[in-house]
Amino acid sequence: MDSRIVVIGAGMAGARLARRLGPACDVTLLGEESHAPYNRVLLAEVLAGRYGPEVIALPPVPGGADTVRRGVRAVRIDREARTVHCADGSAVGYDRLVLATGSNPVLPPLRGLDGGLPDGVHPFRTLDDCLALAALARRGTRAVVVGGGLLGVSASRALAERGADVVLAHQGPTPMDRHLDPEAGGLVRRHLEDLGVEVHTECHARGLRHRDGTVTGVELADGFVLDADCVVLACGVRPRTGLAADAGLEVRQGVVVDDTLLTSDPYIHAIGDCAEHAGTVYGLATPALEQADVLAALLTTGEPEAPRYTGTRALTRLTLSGSGTFDVAAFGEPSPRPGDDVVRLADATRGAYRKVVVRGDRLVGGVLLGDLGTVGALARAWEGDDPLPDAPLLHLLTTDGGL
Numbered sequence: 001m002d003s004r005i006v007v008i009g010a011g012m013a014g015a016r017l018a019r020r021l022g023p024a025c026d027v028t029l030l031g032e033e034s035h036a037p038y039n040r041v042l043l044a045e046v047l048a049g050r051y052g053p054e055v056i057a058l059p060p061v062p063g064g065a066d067t068v069r070r071g072v073r074a075v076r077i078d079r080e081a082r083t084v085h086c087a088d089g090s091a092v093g094y095d096r097l098v099l100a101t102g103s104n105p106v107l108p109p110l111r112g113l114d115g116g117l118p119d120g121v122h123p124f125r126t127l128d129d130c131l132a133l134a135a136l137a138r139r140g141t142r143a144v145v146v147g148g149g150l151l152g153v154s155a156s157r158a159l160a161e162r163g164a165d166v167v168l169a170h171q172g173p174t175p176m177d178r179h180l181d182p183e184a185g186g187l188v189r190r191h192l193e194d195l196g197v198e199v200h201t202e203c204h205a206r207g208l209r210h211r212d213g214t215v216t217g218v219e220l221a222d223g224f225v226l227d228a229d230c231v232v233l234a235c236g237v238r239p240r241t242g243l244a245a246d247a248g249l250e251v252r253q254g255v256v257v258d259d260t261l262l263t264s265d266p267y268i269h270a271i272g273d274c275a276e277h278a279g280t281v282y283g284l285a286t287p288a289l290e291q292a293d294v295l296a297a298l299l300t301t302g303e304p305e306a307p308r309y310t311g312t313r314a315l316t317r318l319t320l321s322g323s324g325t326f327d328v329a330a331f332g333e334p335s336p337r338p339g340d341d342v343v344r345l346a347d348a349t350r351g352a353y354r355k356v357v358v359r360g361d362r363l364v365g366g367v368l369l370g371d372l373g374t375v376g377a378l379a380r381a382w383e384g385d386d387p388l389p390d391a392p393l394l395h396l397l398t399t400d401g402g403l
Helices: 012-021 041-046 127-136 150-161 182-194 241-246 284-303 374-385 393-397
Strands: 002-010 026-031 068-070 075-078 085-086 091-093 096-099 103-105 121-123 142-146 165-169 198-200 207-212 214-220 225-227 229-234 238-240 255-257 268-270 274-275 316-320 326-332 341-347 352-359 362-370
Touching: 002 012, 002 091, 012 026, 041 127, 041 150, 075 326, 085 238, 127 229, 142 150, 142 214, 142 225, 150 165, 150 182, 150 316, 182 198, 182 326, 182 352, 182 362, 214 229, 238 241, 255 268, 326 374, 362 374
Parallel strands: 002 026, 002 096, 026 068, 096 268, 121 229, 142 165, 142 229, 165 198, 255 274
Antiparallel strands: 075 085, 085 091, 103 238, 207 214, 214 225, 316 326, 326 362, 341 352, 352 362
């Protein structure tokens, strides 16, 4: 077992790994943020005012301040000396290094961003982003959310619950069009509009208007200006690979790893949003946590029979709680191929929609909206790639999933 393990990144993957290693290894966890590690999935709950920041804190890592170094940014990896150099001038030696650097928000090429983000403009990625937006959002605040994917929909609903007057501007034909089919995306749109969110689709944000360094509006490609007191940029994320690339590691879309989550350097691993395994960067919590667990087992046992990471069949899920829970879940291939069977149930009155795609005796994809009692059973069938029961396909969409 290697005695000194350094983990760069105190997000969900890095903190999970450090907790798993803590009792048995000498672990140092370097986190850029000043906050203790937290559950990023619940940021929208903090923005909506349902949870305080302390509620989303992750379980503590054994070892205290000596193990978790907050507010410390790693700036360079010396692979020959096996040392991580930090912005505060400190250096940390390692026997094994783990990159859990996560991802950065994508900032669109908007006019008005040349000198940095004006006051009132924030991504929706960190707890500091969330707290800054919460401080701005109150009844009557004009908030514009640019981007109608998973993050944009979450932020729009949370800001509306704060009492803000919210406008969602999205380039696609419907919200969450990367994950949902048009009918399901239309139901998400209706749900947002029922909360008072003004939804603009198939529109392109061209620039930001600001006065004295403070945002005043978002200019669309057609010249129309959406007045704004605050703006949320929810245009996706990109794996954070700069540190790895500067160190000469193999980087494609993410930091390339094998089934032992090892990079092109035999002493450096990568997990979570920054890692690319078998050509896939997941960008979701479930694969990140699975990778952390596999790597913890590998680093603590070092045995040939230790588990390997072979990929994750990840389900994308968004729970919009508050005034009536509204679940959104998507997995696999929601668009059928020729010869596939498709089962679809829709209830416009309740705003519920369920569709699954079956290929042979396997569930290969689905889109589910509403109050979803079926998600657990369907997700287990898909994640396990199990044969479906010999029953009418409609049973897949009953309350217990027919499983």
